[in-house]
Amino acid sequence: MVDLFVVDAGLLFSTWPQKNPDKKLVTTQAVIDEVLNRRSQRRIDEMLSTGRLRIEEWSPEARSRAEEEARKTGDLDELSEQDLDLLALALTLQKTSRDMTVASTDFAVLNTAISLGVAVLEPSGRFRHKIEWIFKCPACGKVLREAPPQMECPVCGTPMQRKSGERRRIH
Ligand SMILES: [Zn+2]
The missing domain is CATH 3.40.50.1010 (5'-nuclease)
Incomplete structure (x- = not known):
């Protein structure tokens, strides 16, 4: 190593x-x-x-x-x-x-x-999970796994919100 x-x-x-x-x-x-x-x-x-x-x-x-x-x-x-x-x-x-x-x-x-x-x-060991963010539209409920352009909902154009989705252990 x-x-x-x-x-x-x-x-x-x-x-x-x-x-x-x-x-x-x-x-x-x-x-x-x-x-x-x-x-x-x-x-x-x-x-x-x-x-x-x-x-x-x-x-x-x-x-x-x-x-x-x-x-x-x-x-x-x-x-x-x-x-x-x-x-x-x-x-x-x-x-x-x-x-x-x-x-x-x-x-x-x-x-x-x-x-x-x-x-x-991460020296303190607090970071143990990769965070898989999801993006959710507060208006129509559309959920995406990747951030849309300008963070706008592709369905209704409302600004999407980032939420913590799955967490994957990294070590
Ligand atoms: Zn929407």
């Missing part, structure tokens, strides 16, 4: 990197920019200078795919630009056949990553 982890800002600020000193970390420039704007950046600087944490580029194709998948799962509204960059990075690394895991505490990131076929880790 290759111990390479794609990490977001939340994870970098958690105690997880210190508790797992053997893990290699990779992230996006946007995450680093956010992290360096905060005060507790020394640890991050140190990890960058020792090469334990690296910044890598994601491909635009991977970014589109991540966005498309998040739209299907219904997680898109919950994801920031930075989250989508991170998912794009995971896909980009996966394409070059590098074994890695997305480590995050953000459920929308984890949910989309699983949908993209990317391995995930």
